[in-house]
Amino acid sequence: MANANPLAAVAGKFGDLKQRLWFLLLALIVYRIGTYIPIPGIDPAQLAKLFSDNQNGLAGLFNMFSGGAVQRASVFVLGISPYITASILMQLAAEMLPSLKELKKDGEAGRRKVTQYTRYATLVLALFWAFFMARSQMALRLPNVSPAEFVLTTMVSLVAGSMFLMWLGEQITERGLGNGISVLITAGIVSGLPGAISHVLTLAASDSRWILGSILLLVFALLVVAAVVFVERGQRKLIVNYQRRQVGNKVMQAQSSHMPLKVNMSGVMPAIFGSTLLLIPTTITGFAGNSENPVMLALKDISSMMQVGSPLHMVLFAAAIIFFSYFYTALTFNPKDMADNLKKSGAVLPGVRPGEQTGRYIEAVVLRLTLTGALYMVAVCLIPDFLSSALNTQILFGGTSILIVVVVSMDFMAQVQAQMMSQQYESLLKKANFKGAN
Missing domain, CATH: 1.10.3370.10 (SecY subunit domain)
Incomplete structure (x- = not known):
């Protein structure tokens, strides 16, 4: 009777995932x-x-x-x-x-x-x-x-x-x-991707010089995507040793594991936050219209210098990305709590004393990783702006766009895989319980 309706079993296996999709x-x-x-x-x-x-x-x-x-x-x-x-x-x-x-x-x-x-x-x-x-x-x-x-x-x-x-x-x-x-x-x-591709193809058809330029843009986009995937999957693995201990009547043997720390813990949020905040002066001056107020005139001068692709915008954007990378990482990761959890479970890092020293060591590692992740994000977001200024042409999809699309797509696929693994695990538990009942 267990195999009486295999189609229904297959259909219900990933039911929650299908509903979410x-x-x-x-x-x-x-x-x-x-x-x-x-x-x-x-x-x-x-x-x-x-x-x-x-x-x-x-x-x-x-x-x-x-x-x-x-x-x-x-x-x-x-x-x-x-x-x-x-x-x-x-x-x-x-x-x-x-x-x-x-x-x-x-x-x-x-x-x-x-x-x-x-x-x-x-x-x-x-x-x-x-x-x-x-x-x-x-x-x-x-x-x-x-x-x-x-x-x-x-x-x-x-x-x-x-x-x-x-x-x-x-x-x-x-x-x-x-x-x-x-x-x-x-x-x-x-x-906007179909429109951007259509625009590039139109330029290539009207000017033969754009054929080589289109190929170079495609190669550049693929290299950026590969770099983003490589860094986003990058981890620093800290070795963790679990000491031999006794829990009740059970003796837990000593073993080793690792604690993975992502290179870019903050994801795409620093780029999104930075892009939004840097355009606040442009927003205010745009709302003000043709006002002759001295303050608004000064803001207009500032916003004109902060146009996308300008040197001032690049410097401020890089600073905003670095700041929000550290800020967002500090919000989502607490080295002290991690050290306390390791100490409670009887785990130690090789050569580091448990407790406060472990917390400081993890914090130092996270700070270095955050700097690396922030600099990588700055490079991905600003290199297209440099190319646009050097080539005197507008690159329709900048580094921020590529970064957001690739990182969110990777997160989406990771959640799909997690849902599939969860459903498979639950089905195995149900089968084990069914066999045990029989």
Whole structure:
């Protein structure tokens, strides 16, 4: 009777994984449909002109992260940028405010409370950005739409779109696969890939010199992808010796193992955080329009020097990546807790005393790994900008885009494999229990 319905057994073997994959697919379809829903009252001709004039600044970054929503004046124009900024602010506040720091230590209840505060901050930032964006884009409204009506409908549309994406990202994290926010950003970037390939092929067809350039760009992209995969899989393995000990009536023999530490523990978040924060001056000056306020004029001069590809932008971007690499690693990895856990389990590192010295040793190793990972991320993100400046042409997919897509894809595949292994393990346990019962 156990083999009476083998098809049903095969279908149910990876049932949870299939459900997660279907949910992820449907969520991405909803996301892509939303990028084609326009804000009411926008003049398409004026929008196209504005985007062509500002695609190398904030508009270009938002358009890349939102999958073309900016170029189409979609309700998803703000994307998940307010949520990313709110997350940065909450993480910084949690390190500076004792009340939030204690709240993070309260386990699941504290985590839910911090998440709730992050949502409130996202709403406030979305309202702020939506208001100034609506006021600054008054020239884009259709002639038959009043200013008050345009501002109100634009604010409601943008805030609703941003909050919906925040909710959708959380649902993907909980019911799908991977980090929902990173998955949405990756989907937006990948959606522009066909257009980028078409643009390169058009250039190659119109100018024979671009044929060699296209081949070189392809080779460069493959080398960057290979480098990202190599570094992201790189680990520093610390040897751990477990001493002979007795637990109850059972004697545990001495054995050796290793503790893997990733070269890049922070993932792609430093690049995303850095990209978002560096464009805040451009955001403010874009919202201000043609204001003659001295402060706004000074901000305009600063933002003009901080355009993507400029030397100042490269230096600040590199500094932001290095800072957030250390900051994010400090949030997610605690050497002291790791040393305490090793001491409690009777494990020691060769040549290092248990306890405080082990914690300091692990911290020193993590700091060196973080510096290596940060420098690798800087190289991946900035080399395309150097090439773009040297060749005097725009590289449609920069290093940040490639880094995000490759790292999120690797994380997605790792979670799929983990789900498959979990399902196989559960099926083996069920078979063992069934045989034992018989």
